Amino acid sequence: MSGKRRSSNKHEDVELRRGPWTLEEDTLLVHYIAFHGEGRWNLLARCSGLKRTGKSCRLRWLNYLKPDIKRGNLSPEEQLLILELQSKWGNRWSRIAQYLPGRTDNEIKNYWRTQVQKQARQLKIDANSTVFRDAVRCYWTPRLLEQTISPQPAQTPHADTAATAIDHPPRDLVQELFRPSTHCRFESRSSYELSGAEVRNPSTSTAQVSDLPESSWKPVDDLSGIEFSPFHGGSSDDNAHSLGACRLPPLTASADSYAASGCTTTYNNCMNSVGDSSWSMDELYGMLNTWMG
DNA sequence: AATATGTTCAACCGCCATGAC
DNA sequence: CGTCATGGCGGTTGAACATAT
Structure with missing residues:
Protein backbone atom coordinates (compact mmCIF):
# COMPACT_ATOMS: atom_id res chain seq x y z
CA MET A 1 0.00 0.00 0.00
CA SER A 2 2.99 2.27 0.03
CA GLY A 3 2.17 3.73 -3.33
CA LYS A 4 3.47 7.02 -4.54
CA ARG A 5 1.96 9.73 -6.61
CA ARG A 6 2.89 13.03 -8.06
CA SER A 7 2.37 16.15 -6.05
CA SER A 8 -0.43 18.28 -7.35
CA ASN A 9 1.66 21.33 -6.63
CA LYS A 10 3.04 22.50 -9.94
CA HIS A 11 5.94 24.21 -8.21
CA GLU A 12 7.17 20.99 -6.74
CA ASP A 13 7.63 17.76 -8.56
CA VAL A 14 7.93 15.50 -5.58
CA GLU A 15 6.98 11.87 -5.38
CA LEU A 16 4.55 11.79 -2.49
CA ARG A 17 4.44 8.76 -0.28
CA ARG A 18 1.18 7.20 0.79
CA GLY A 19 0.17 4.35 3.02
CA PRO A 20 1.54 3.31 6.39
CA TRP A 21 4.13 5.49 8.01
CA THR A 22 7.59 4.13 8.63
CA LEU A 23 9.51 4.53 11.86
CA GLU A 24 11.86 6.93 10.11
CA GLU A 25 8.98 9.12 8.98
CA ASP A 26 7.48 9.12 12.45
CA THR A 27 10.80 10.12 13.96
CA LEU A 28 11.22 12.88 11.46
CA LEU A 29 7.75 14.24 12.14
CA VAL A 30 8.09 14.06 15.93
CA HIS A 31 11.44 15.82 15.87
CA TYR A 32 10.21 18.50 13.54
CA ILE A 33 7.18 19.25 15.70
CA ALA A 34 9.27 19.15 18.86
CA PHE A 35 11.40 21.89 17.36
CA HIS A 36 8.88 23.96 15.42
CA GLY A 37 5.57 23.15 17.05
CA GLU A 38 2.28 22.05 15.51
CA GLY A 39 0.40 23.73 12.71
CA ARG A 40 1.42 25.01 9.29
CA TRP A 41 1.11 21.47 8.06
CA ASN A 42 1.92 22.12 4.43
CA LEU A 43 4.98 24.08 5.43
CA LEU A 44 5.92 21.27 7.76
CA ALA A 45 5.50 18.75 4.96
CA ARG A 46 7.76 20.78 2.69
CA CYS A 47 10.43 21.66 5.20
CA SER A 48 10.67 18.49 7.25
CA GLY A 49 11.88 16.38 4.40
CA LEU A 50 8.83 14.16 4.63
CA LYS A 51 7.47 13.19 1.27
CA ARG A 52 3.94 13.44 2.56
CA THR A 53 1.12 15.89 2.21
CA GLY A 54 0.46 18.33 5.01
CA LYS A 55 -2.83 16.62 5.61
CA SER A 56 -1.15 13.28 6.00
CA CYS A 57 1.34 14.73 8.49
CA ARG A 58 -1.43 16.34 10.48
CA LEU A 59 -3.43 13.14 10.59
CA ARG A 60 -0.46 11.05 11.63
CA TRP A 61 0.40 13.45 14.42
CA LEU A 62 -3.10 13.96 15.76
CA ASN A 63 -4.22 10.35 15.55
CA TYR A 64 -1.09 8.52 16.45
CA LEU A 65 2.04 10.38 17.43
CA LYS A 66 0.77 13.09 19.74
CA PRO A 67 2.11 12.33 23.24
CA ASP A 68 -1.19 12.51 25.11
CA ILE A 69 -2.94 9.97 22.90
CA LYS A 70 -4.47 7.20 24.98
CA ARG A 71 -3.91 3.64 23.89
CA GLY A 72 -5.99 0.60 24.60
CA ASN A 73 -9.64 -0.21 24.92
CA LEU A 74 -12.25 2.35 25.71
CA SER A 75 -13.37 2.21 29.31
C1' DA B 1 -3.32 -26.93 7.04
C1' DA B 2 -5.85 -24.25 3.86
C1' DT B 3 -9.37 -21.32 2.84
C1' DA B 4 -13.23 -18.26 3.76
C1' DT B 5 -15.21 -14.85 6.42
C1' DG B 6 -15.29 -11.26 9.80
C1' DT B 7 -13.10 -7.42 12.41
C1' DT B 8 -10.12 -3.67 13.39
C1' DC B 9 -8.16 0.66 12.66
C1' DA B 10 -4.72 3.58 10.25
C1' DA B 11 -4.91 6.21 6.40
C1' DC B 12 -7.02 8.36 2.59
C1' DC B 13 -10.63 11.08 0.15
C1' DG B 14 -13.80 14.70 -0.85
C1' DC B 15 -16.20 18.42 0.92
C1' DC B 16 -16.48 22.58 3.31
C1' DA B 17 -15.20 26.78 6.13
C1' DT B 18 -12.00 30.22 6.78
C1' DG B 19 -8.70 33.68 5.92
C1' DA B 20 -5.31 36.05 3.08
C1' DC B 21 -4.76 38.45 -1.00
C1' DC C 1 -16.39 40.42 -4.84
C1' DG C 2 -13.44 36.00 -6.66
C1' DT C 3 -9.54 32.92 -6.15
C1' DC C 4 -6.47 30.18 -3.80
C1' DA C 5 -4.18 27.79 0.07
C1' DT C 6 -4.89 25.66 4.16
C1' DG C 7 -6.83 22.98 7.77
C1' DG C 8 -10.70 20.46 9.84
C1' DC C 9 -14.27 17.11 9.51
C1' DG C 10 -16.98 12.97 8.47
C1' DG C 11 -17.22 9.07 5.38
C1' DT C 12 -14.86 5.33 3.30
C1' DT C 13 -11.26 2.06 2.14
C1' DG C 14 -8.26 -1.75 2.46
C1' DA C 15 -4.27 -4.21 4.63
C1' DA C 16 -3.43 -6.84 8.54
C1' DC C 17 -5.03 -9.75 11.70
C1' DA C 18 -8.41 -12.99 14.02
C1' DT C 19 -11.71 -16.48 13.88
C1' DA C 20 -14.56 -19.97 11.75
C1' DT C 21 -15.17 -23.72 8.61
Whole structure:
Protein backbone atom coordinates (compact mmCIF):
# COMPACT_ATOMS: atom_id res chain seq x y z
CA MET A 1 0.00 0.00 0.00
CA SER A 2 2.99 2.27 0.03
CA GLY A 3 2.17 3.73 -3.33
CA LYS A 4 3.47 7.02 -4.54
CA ARG A 5 1.96 9.73 -6.61
CA ARG A 6 2.89 13.03 -8.06
CA SER A 7 2.37 16.15 -6.05
CA SER A 8 -0.43 18.28 -7.35
CA ASN A 9 1.66 21.33 -6.63
CA LYS A 10 3.04 22.50 -9.94
CA HIS A 11 5.94 24.21 -8.21
CA GLU A 12 7.17 20.99 -6.74
CA ASP A 13 7.63 17.76 -8.56
CA VAL A 14 7.93 15.50 -5.58
CA GLU A 15 6.98 11.87 -5.38
CA LEU A 16 4.55 11.79 -2.49
CA ARG A 17 4.44 8.76 -0.28
CA ARG A 18 1.18 7.20 0.79
CA GLY A 19 0.17 4.35 3.02
CA PRO A 20 1.54 3.31 6.39
CA TRP A 21 4.13 5.49 8.01
CA THR A 22 7.59 4.13 8.63
CA LEU A 23 9.51 4.53 11.86
CA GLU A 24 11.86 6.93 10.11
CA GLU A 25 8.98 9.12 8.98
CA ASP A 26 7.48 9.12 12.45
CA THR A 27 10.80 10.12 13.96
CA LEU A 28 11.22 12.88 11.46
CA LEU A 29 7.75 14.24 12.14
CA VAL A 30 8.09 14.06 15.93
CA HIS A 31 11.44 15.82 15.87
CA TYR A 32 10.21 18.50 13.54
CA ILE A 33 7.18 19.25 15.70
CA ALA A 34 9.27 19.15 18.86
CA PHE A 35 11.40 21.89 17.36
CA HIS A 36 8.88 23.96 15.42
CA GLY A 37 5.57 23.15 17.05
CA GLU A 38 2.28 22.05 15.51
CA GLY A 39 0.40 23.73 12.71
CA ARG A 40 1.42 25.01 9.29
CA TRP A 41 1.11 21.47 8.06
CA ASN A 42 1.92 22.12 4.43
CA LEU A 43 4.98 24.08 5.43
CA LEU A 44 5.92 21.27 7.76
CA ALA A 45 5.50 18.75 4.96
CA ARG A 46 7.76 20.78 2.69
CA CYS A 47 10.43 21.66 5.20
CA SER A 48 10.67 18.49 7.25
CA GLY A 49 11.88 16.38 4.40
CA LEU A 50 8.83 14.16 4.63
CA LYS A 51 7.47 13.19 1.27
CA ARG A 52 3.94 13.44 2.56
CA THR A 53 1.12 15.89 2.21
CA GLY A 54 0.46 18.33 5.01
CA LYS A 55 -2.83 16.62 5.61
CA SER A 56 -1.15 13.28 6.00
CA CYS A 57 1.34 14.73 8.49
CA ARG A 58 -1.43 16.34 10.48
CA LEU A 59 -3.43 13.14 10.59
CA ARG A 60 -0.46 11.05 11.63
CA TRP A 61 0.40 13.45 14.42
CA LEU A 62 -3.10 13.96 15.76
CA ASN A 63 -4.22 10.35 15.55
CA TYR A 64 -1.09 8.52 16.45
CA LEU A 65 2.04 10.38 17.43
CA LYS A 66 0.77 13.09 19.74
CA PRO A 67 2.11 12.33 23.24
CA ASP A 68 -1.19 12.51 25.11
CA ILE A 69 -2.94 9.97 22.90
CA LYS A 70 -4.47 7.20 24.98
CA ARG A 71 -3.91 3.64 23.89
CA GLY A 72 -5.99 0.60 24.60
CA ASN A 73 -9.64 -0.21 24.92
CA LEU A 74 -12.25 2.35 25.71
CA SER A 75 -13.37 2.21 29.31
CA PRO A 76 -17.08 1.75 30.14
CA GLU A 77 -17.14 5.40 31.13
CA GLU A 78 -15.77 6.42 27.78
CA GLN A 79 -18.23 4.18 25.99
CA LEU A 80 -21.06 5.72 27.97
CA LEU A 81 -19.93 9.16 27.01
CA ILE A 82 -19.76 8.24 23.36
CA LEU A 83 -23.22 6.72 23.38
CA GLU A 84 -24.67 9.64 25.24
CA LEU A 85 -23.00 12.34 23.19
CA GLN A 86 -23.65 10.60 19.88
CA SER A 87 -27.34 10.44 20.69
CA LYS A 88 -27.21 14.11 21.51
CA TRP A 89 -25.08 15.43 18.70
CA GLY A 90 -25.05 12.75 16.04
CA ASN A 91 -21.82 11.95 14.22
CA ARG A 92 -19.97 15.03 15.41
CA TRP A 93 -16.90 12.97 16.20
CA SER A 94 -14.47 15.78 16.74
CA ARG A 95 -16.87 17.48 19.10
CA ILE A 96 -17.44 14.25 20.97
CA ALA A 97 -13.70 13.65 21.13
CA GLN A 98 -13.30 16.93 23.00
CA TYR A 99 -14.97 15.26 25.97
CA LEU A 100 -12.74 12.21 25.88
CA PRO A 101 -9.23 13.39 26.63
CA GLY A 102 -6.62 11.41 24.78
CA ARG A 103 -9.09 9.83 22.38
CA THR A 104 -9.21 10.87 18.79
CA ASP A 105 -12.23 11.50 16.63
CA ASN A 106 -11.00 8.73 14.39
CA GLU A 107 -10.90 6.25 17.23
CA ILE A 108 -14.37 7.20 18.39
CA LYS A 109 -15.68 6.99 14.88
CA ASN A 110 -14.16 3.55 14.49
CA TYR A 111 -15.66 2.45 17.78
CA TRP A 112 -19.07 3.60 16.66
CA ARG A 113 -18.84 1.87 13.33
CA THR A 114 -17.36 -1.40 14.51
CA GLN A 115 -19.15 -1.81 17.83
CA VAL A 116 -22.34 0.18 17.84
CA GLN A 117 -23.39 -0.08 14.23
CA LYS A 118 -22.64 -3.76 14.33
CA GLN A 119 -25.35 -4.18 16.94
CA ALA A 120 -27.74 -2.15 14.84
CA ARG A 121 -27.10 -4.37 11.87
CA GLN A 122 -27.68 -7.48 13.92
CA LEU A 123 -30.95 -6.08 15.18
CA LYS A 124 -31.81 -4.98 11.67
CA ILE A 125 -32.38 -1.49 12.96
CA ASP A 126 -31.06 1.70 11.50
CA ALA A 127 -28.34 2.92 13.85
CA ASN A 128 -29.68 6.45 13.63
CA SER A 129 -33.27 5.49 14.32
CA THR A 130 -35.15 6.30 17.48
CA VAL A 131 -35.71 2.60 18.04
CA PHE A 132 -32.04 1.88 18.12
CA ARG A 133 -31.24 4.85 20.30
CA ASP A 134 -33.82 3.65 22.77
CA ALA A 135 -32.30 0.20 22.68
CA VAL A 136 -28.92 1.71 23.41
CA ARG A 137 -30.28 3.80 26.24
CA CYS A 138 -32.25 1.01 27.81
CA TYR A 139 -30.04 -1.93 27.25
CA TRP A 140 -26.50 -0.92 26.63
CA THR A 141 -26.28 2.07 28.91
CA PRO A 142 -27.41 0.25 32.06
CA ARG A 143 -24.87 -2.48 31.34
CA LEU A 144 -22.10 0.03 31.05
CA LEU A 145 -23.30 1.76 34.17
CA GLU A 146 -23.10 -1.48 36.05
CA GLN A 147 -19.52 -1.83 34.97
CA THR A 148 -18.78 1.76 35.81
CA ILE A 149 -20.05 1.41 39.34
CA SER A 150 -18.88 -2.16 39.81
CA PRO A 151 -16.13 -2.69 37.28
CA GLN A 152 -16.01 -6.21 35.88
CA PRO A 153 -12.48 -7.52 36.12
CA ALA A 154 -12.57 -9.96 33.24
CA GLN A 155 -14.10 -7.90 30.52
CA THR A 156 -13.07 -8.81 27.05
CA PRO A 157 -11.57 -6.15 24.84
CA HIS A 158 -13.69 -3.33 23.53
CA ALA A 159 -17.43 -3.39 23.90
CA ASP A 160 -18.08 -7.07 24.07
CA THR A 161 -20.33 -6.21 26.96
CA ALA A 162 -22.66 -4.97 24.33
CA ALA A 163 -22.14 -7.88 22.06
CA THR A 164 -23.25 -10.43 24.59
CA ALA A 165 -26.95 -10.84 24.17
CA ILE A 166 -28.20 -7.95 22.16
CA ASP A 167 -28.58 -10.12 19.10
CA HIS A 168 -32.21 -10.83 19.86
CA PRO A 169 -35.54 -9.72 18.58
CA PRO A 170 -36.82 -6.60 20.31
CA ARG A 171 -39.06 -8.57 22.65
CA ASP A 172 -36.11 -10.47 24.01
CA LEU A 173 -34.21 -7.28 24.22
CA VAL A 174 -36.76 -5.81 26.55
CA GLN A 175 -36.99 -8.93 28.65
CA GLU A 176 -33.26 -8.93 28.92
CA LEU A 177 -33.32 -5.32 29.92
CA PHE A 178 -35.65 -5.96 32.79
CA ARG A 179 -34.29 -9.23 34.01
CA PRO A 180 -33.56 -9.11 37.72
CA SER A 181 -29.84 -9.25 37.32
CA THR A 182 -30.01 -5.87 35.70
CA HIS A 183 -30.33 -4.47 39.21
CA CYS A 184 -32.30 -1.62 37.92
CA ARG A 185 -35.06 0.27 39.60
CA PHE A 186 -36.74 3.61 39.40
CA GLU A 187 -36.81 4.76 42.93
CA SER A 188 -38.04 8.30 42.69
CA ARG A 189 -38.09 11.25 40.39
CA SER A 190 -34.78 12.34 41.72
CA SER A 191 -32.99 9.05 41.78
CA TYR A 192 -32.54 5.98 39.71
CA GLU A 193 -30.27 3.41 41.05
CA LEU A 194 -28.68 0.29 39.82
CA SER A 195 -28.26 -1.54 43.06
CA GLY A 196 -31.82 -2.73 43.45
CA ALA A 197 -33.62 -5.52 41.71
CA GLU A 198 -37.01 -3.98 41.28
CA VAL A 199 -38.78 -1.54 39.08
CA ARG A 200 -41.70 0.46 40.27
CA ASN A 201 -45.05 -0.20 38.67
CA PRO A 202 -45.23 2.44 35.97
CA SER A 203 -49.02 2.58 36.12
CA THR A 204 -48.66 4.89 39.08
CA SER A 205 -45.97 6.99 37.57
CA THR A 206 -47.96 10.15 37.82
CA ALA A 207 -48.02 9.89 41.58
CA GLN A 208 -45.41 11.34 43.80
CA VAL A 209 -43.09 8.43 43.56
CA SER A 210 -41.04 9.32 46.53
CA ASP A 211 -44.18 9.05 48.65
CA LEU A 212 -44.86 5.49 47.60
CA PRO A 213 -44.00 2.73 50.02
CA GLU A 214 -41.42 0.17 49.07
CA SER A 215 -44.22 -2.41 48.93
CA SER A 216 -45.61 -0.75 45.83
CA TRP A 217 -42.56 -1.71 43.84
CA LYS A 218 -42.87 -4.62 41.48
CA PRO A 219 -40.26 -7.26 40.90
CA VAL A 220 -38.77 -6.80 37.50
CA ASP A 221 -39.49 -10.31 36.36
CA ASP A 222 -43.18 -9.42 36.52
CA LEU A 223 -42.54 -7.39 33.43
CA SER A 224 -41.57 -10.37 31.35
CA GLY A 225 -43.65 -10.86 28.29
CA ILE A 226 -44.32 -7.24 27.60
CA GLU A 227 -44.25 -6.16 24.00
CA PHE A 228 -41.54 -3.92 22.75
CA SER A 229 -42.89 -0.57 21.85
CA PRO A 230 -40.25 2.05 21.40
CA PHE A 231 -40.53 5.27 23.22
CA HIS A 232 -40.96 8.33 21.07
CA GLY A 233 -42.18 10.89 23.50
CA GLY A 234 -40.64 12.81 26.31
CA SER A 235 -38.43 15.79 26.29
CA SER A 236 -34.73 15.97 26.63
CA ASP A 237 -34.59 19.39 28.13
CA ASP A 238 -34.20 20.04 31.79
CA ASN A 239 -37.42 20.87 33.48
CA ALA A 240 -38.77 20.70 36.98
CA HIS A 241 -38.85 16.94 36.90
CA SER A 242 -35.73 16.09 35.02
CA LEU A 243 -33.32 16.67 37.79
CA GLY A 244 -29.62 16.89 37.39
CA ALA A 245 -29.30 13.68 39.32
CA CYS A 246 -31.04 11.88 36.50
CA ARG A 247 -28.20 12.43 34.17
CA LEU A 248 -25.99 9.49 33.60
CA PRO A 249 -24.22 8.31 35.56
CA PRO A 250 -24.59 10.35 38.72
CA LEU A 251 -27.89 8.64 39.45
CA THR A 252 -28.04 8.13 43.16
CA ALA A 253 -24.34 7.89 43.57
CA SER A 254 -22.73 10.87 45.15
CA ALA A 255 -19.49 12.09 43.73
CA ASP A 256 -17.72 10.62 46.71
CA SER A 257 -19.28 7.20 46.47
CA TYR A 258 -18.76 7.25 42.77
CA ALA A 259 -15.09 7.95 43.22
CA ALA A 260 -14.93 5.43 46.04
CA SER A 261 -16.11 2.74 43.65
CA GLY A 262 -12.79 3.03 41.95
CA CYS A 263 -13.99 5.01 38.97
CA THR A 264 -12.74 8.35 37.94
CA THR A 265 -15.17 11.20 37.81
CA THR A 266 -14.38 12.00 34.23
CA TYR A 267 -17.82 11.11 33.01
CA ASN A 268 -19.63 13.15 35.63
CA ASN A 269 -17.47 16.11 34.99
CA CYS A 270 -17.92 15.84 31.29
CA MET A 271 -21.67 15.47 31.51
CA ASN A 272 -21.93 18.38 33.86
CA SER A 273 -19.97 20.50 31.49
CA VAL A 274 -22.04 19.35 28.56
CA GLY A 275 -25.05 20.78 30.29
CA ASP A 276 -28.23 19.61 28.70
CA SER A 277 -29.30 16.23 29.93
CA SER A 278 -30.67 13.82 27.41
CA TRP A 279 -31.81 11.16 29.84
CA SER A 280 -34.39 12.79 32.00
CA MET A 281 -36.48 10.90 34.48
CA ASP A 282 -39.54 11.91 32.53
CA GLU A 283 -38.16 10.10 29.56
CA LEU A 284 -37.55 6.99 31.57
CA TYR A 285 -41.06 7.02 32.92
CA GLY A 286 -42.49 7.78 29.53
CA MET A 287 -40.61 4.88 28.10
CA LEU A 288 -41.91 2.48 30.68
CA ASN A 289 -45.44 3.77 30.33
CA THR A 290 -45.33 3.25 26.62
CA TRP A 291 -44.00 -0.23 26.95
CA MET A 292 -46.48 -1.20 29.60
CA GLY A 293 -49.36 0.22 27.63
C1' DA B 1 -3.32 -26.93 7.04
C1' DA B 2 -5.85 -24.25 3.86
C1' DT B 3 -9.37 -21.32 2.84
C1' DA B 4 -13.23 -18.26 3.76
C1' DT B 5 -15.21 -14.85 6.42
C1' DG B 6 -15.29 -11.26 9.80
C1' DT B 7 -13.10 -7.42 12.41
C1' DT B 8 -10.12 -3.67 13.39
C1' DC B 9 -8.16 0.66 12.66
C1' DA B 10 -4.72 3.58 10.25
C1' DA B 11 -4.91 6.21 6.40
C1' DC B 12 -7.02 8.36 2.59
C1' DC B 13 -10.63 11.08 0.15
C1' DG B 14 -13.80 14.70 -0.85
C1' DC B 15 -16.20 18.42 0.92
C1' DC B 16 -16.48 22.58 3.31
C1' DA B 17 -15.20 26.78 6.13
C1' DT B 18 -12.00 30.22 6.78
C1' DG B 19 -8.70 33.68 5.92
C1' DA B 20 -5.31 36.05 3.08
C1' DC B 21 -4.76 38.45 -1.00
C1' DC C 1 -16.39 40.42 -4.84
C1' DG C 2 -13.44 36.00 -6.66
C1' DT C 3 -9.54 32.92 -6.15
C1' DC C 4 -6.47 30.18 -3.80
C1' DA C 5 -4.18 27.79 0.07
C1' DT C 6 -4.89 25.66 4.16
C1' DG C 7 -6.83 22.98 7.77
C1' DG C 8 -10.70 20.46 9.84
C1' DC C 9 -14.27 17.11 9.51
C1' DG C 10 -16.98 12.97 8.47
C1' DG C 11 -17.22 9.07 5.38
C1' DT C 12 -14.86 5.33 3.30
C1' DT C 13 -11.26 2.06 2.14
C1' DG C 14 -8.26 -1.75 2.46
C1' DA C 15 -4.27 -4.21 4.63
C1' DA C 16 -3.43 -6.84 8.54
C1' DC C 17 -5.03 -9.75 11.70
C1' DA C 18 -8.41 -12.99 14.02
C1' DT C 19 -11.71 -16.48 13.88
C1' DA C 20 -14.56 -19.97 11.75
C1' DT C 21 -15.17 -23.72 8.61
